[in-house]
Amino acid sequence: MTWLSDSALERLRAAADAPDLAGTRYQLVSKLGQGGMGGVFQVEDQVLERQVALKAVSIADPQGTLAARLLQEARIIARLEHPGIVPVHDAGMLPDGRPYYTMKLVQGQRLDAHVVAVTTLTDRLRLFLRICDPVAFAHAHGVLHRDLKPSNVMVGPFGEVLVMDWGLSKLLHDPQQREKASVASDNLPTVPPADRTAHGTVLGTPGYMAPEQAEANAVIDQRADIYSLGAILQFLLAGALPLPRALDAIRKQAMNVDSSRRYHAVQELSADIQHFLDGVAVSAYPEGPLTRMWRWVRRNRAWILLLLVYIVVRALLIFFRPH
Amino acid sequence: MFDSTNAIPDPQQFPATRWSLIEAARSPDAAQRQRALETLISAYWRPVYKYIRLHWNKDNEEAQDLTQDFFARLLEKHLLDRFDPARARLRTYLRVCVDGLVMNTDKAAQRQKRGGDVAFLPLDFESAEGELRQLPIASPTGPEEFFAQEFARSLFGLAVDRLRHECEAKGKTLHFQLLELYDIDEAGKQLTYEDAGRRLGIKPTDVTNYLAFARREFRRIVLQELRSMTASDEEFRREAQMLLGVKLT
Numbered sequence: 256m257t258w259l260s261d262s263a264l265e266r267l268r269a270a271a272d273a274p275d276l277a278g279t280r281y282q283l284v285s286k287l288g289q290g291g292m293g294g295v296f297q298v299e300d301q302v303l304e305r306q307v308a309l310k311a312v313s314i315a316d317p318q319g320t321l322a323a324r325l326l327q328e329a330r331i332i333a334r335l336e337h338p339g340i341v342p343v344h345d346a347g348m349l350p351d352g353r354p355y356y357t358m359k360l361v362q363g364q365r366l367d368a369h370v371v372a373v374t375t376l377t378d379r380l381r382l383f384l385r386i387c388d389p390v391a392f393a394h395a396h397g398v399l400h401r402d403l404k405p406s407n408v409m410v411g412p413f414g415e416v417l418v419m420d421w422g423l424s425k426l427l428h429d430p431q432q433r434e435k436a437s438v439a440s441d442n443l444p445t446v447p448p449a450d451r452t453a454h455g456t457v458l459g460t461p462g463y464m465a466p467e468q469a470e471a472n473a474v475i476d477q478r479a480d481i482y483s484l485g486a487i488l489q490f491l492l493a494g495a496l497p498l499p500r501a502l503d504a505i506r507k508q509a510m511n512v513d514s515s516r517r518y519h520a521v522q523e524l525s526a527d528i529q530h531f532l533d534g535v536a537v538s539a540y541p542e543g544p545l546t547r548m549w550r551w552v553r554r555n556r557a558w559i560l561l562l563l564v565y566i567v568v569r570a571l572l573i574f575f576r577p578h
Numbered sequence: 579m580f581d582s583t584n585a586i587p588d589p590q591q592f593p594a595t596r597w598s599l600i601e602a603a604r605s606p607d608a609a610q611r612q613r614a615l616e617t618l619i620s621a622y623w624r625p626v627y628k629y630i631r632l633h634w635n636k637d638n639e640e641a642q643d644l645t646q647d648f649f650a651r652l653l654e655k656h657l658l659d660r661f662d663p664a665r666a667r668l669r670t671y672l673r674v675c676v677d678g679l680v681m682n683t684d685k686a687a688q689r690q691k692r693g694g695d696v697a698f699l700p701l702d703f704e705s706a707e708g709e710l711r712q713l714p715i716a717s718p719t720g721p722e723e724f725f726a727q728e729f730a731r732s733l734f735g736l737a738v739d740r741l742r743h744e745c746e747a748k749g750k751t752l753h754f755q756l757l758e759l760y761d762i763d764e765a766g767k768q769l770t771y772e773d774a775g776r777r778l779g780i781k782p783t784d785v786t787n788y789l790a791f792a793r794r795e796f797r798r799i800v801l802q803e804l805r806s807m808t809a810s811d812e813e814f815r816r817e818a819q820m821l822l823g824v825k826l827t
Binding site: 256257258259260262263264266267268269270271273275276277350351 | 790
């Protein structure tokens with residue numbers, strides 16, 4: 256039998272994993288990354304003469320389950336036309352029978368690497384708001400991401416933010432699942448427990464995954480993504496000491512273990528962040544009368560100062576008025 | 579008698595039906611059972627021998643005896659009949675059986691017990707010993723990882739042999755040579771397609787196409803071999819993930 260060194264074994268593994276692009280318009284350039292379901296490769300579209308990213312199922316898929324998931328992922332992304340979501344170009348089947356889709360090749364940094372260069376709290380919160388936008392857009396179109404985390408957010412060279420890897424995404428209003436769907440509290444659309452994954456296993460990333468995603472019979476809705484956004488906010492705020500109480504309250508509400516006590520929509524979360532940036536009260540942090548007055552004073556300090564100057568001048572004029 | 583020294587499982591030996599090897603190994607038909615076990619042994623004897631040598635720290639002769647004992651027991655005691663795919667992967671089951679054998683076997687007693695009733699398998703321990711010398715010194719992996727890596731090495735080696743055999747039969751030796759050059763030989767790692775084309779007297783575009791063909795066939799053979807050695811869809815998927823270096827989710 257042929258003896259294979261460790262190096263040969265690794266190269267044969269890579270060769271067996273690489274997509275077979277013979278007869279297609281694409282030529283393999285390099286491998287970009289590997290997920291649980293498939294590999295992502297940089298390929299050249301030889302017709303349009305541009306570099307794109309190609310995602311293909313890279314593992315054995317005897318029942319076609321992963322192929323179906325990959326196709327569903329492509330279709331979900333295709334319906335989400337948003338500047339914060341990578342556009343899909345093409346989908347199909349490779350000569351070796353593996354399904355694939357191609358998408359825009361994103362050149363940039365992952366959030367966990369990019370954040371080092373964002374030093375002020377204000378800039379980090381503005382960055383967070385740009386992450387919220389595509390997630391809110393997806394929710395408005397009935398799509399849950401279910402795996403939001405810093406490594407799934409890319410920041411482009413011009414500061415554009417893209418939410419990546421919709422491999423675990425789910426349609427809230429999938430017509431095939433509608434009959435099975437149960438009614439959740441607050442009438443929010445949900446993913447029924449039976450449809451959590453194709454294999455009945457937990458999908459998501461510990462630390463960023465909402466607690467209910469790990470429960471066997473819990474219903475999942477957009478508040479699971481809100482929990483993950485809260486975890487991303489926490490990641491962005493790491494090192495910001497002391498953390499303003501209002502901001503900490505926002506984080507806590509987004510990451511509340513009880514999903515019914517979280518924000519019910521991403522827009523509510525981003526509105527609170529925007530309010531914090533604007534220096535106004537946030538819904539997550541009820542303020543006492545003194546705090547409210549102090550905030551009013553701070554917000555109107557220019558007018559108050561003018562008024563005080565006016566009063567002092569008038570007093571001086573009265574005091575020094577010639578008798 | 580089965581000769582596993584350079585065994586290349588015949589692709590026609592088992593139909594391309596699912597889980598044929600495990601089913602065949604449990605078959606009441608002795609001939610079918612024997613063929614299935616021979617295929618299983620061809621993929622597993624080297625990992626078993628190396629595992630006993632390195633993980634159990636047995637010397638050459640003792641490891642040879644234990645490897646022979648293990649497969650003799652596999653045949654005699656119908657150990658595969660007890661394999662439950664719902665509880666473990668076949669690879670893990672075999673490794674645990676090896677652990678049990680090594681822990682419980684008294685070498686002298688077993689030699690006596692085996693006596694002359696069971697024929698020795700003609701396993702090429704010398705080449706396996708030579709392969710051991712080429713392994714990196716003291717890898718920090720655990721027993722499961724070591725056994726998995728050696729199983730992958732054995733299965734890929736068999737797949738390479740089978741690919742060579744099939745390419746020669748189809749008159750596609752150049753296709754195989756390219757795979758050998760780029761994916762097996764150390765010297766070919768930095769070779770451009772133009773260089774390879776010049777060396778083999780073909781165009782660079784042919785290099786691309788021939789190599790793609792060989793890799794596609796290699797992948798097909800690996801998965802086919804693996805499929806015949808796993809007992810369920812789930813085990814096949816997980817083993818393929820391991821073989822292709824993909825992390826489990």
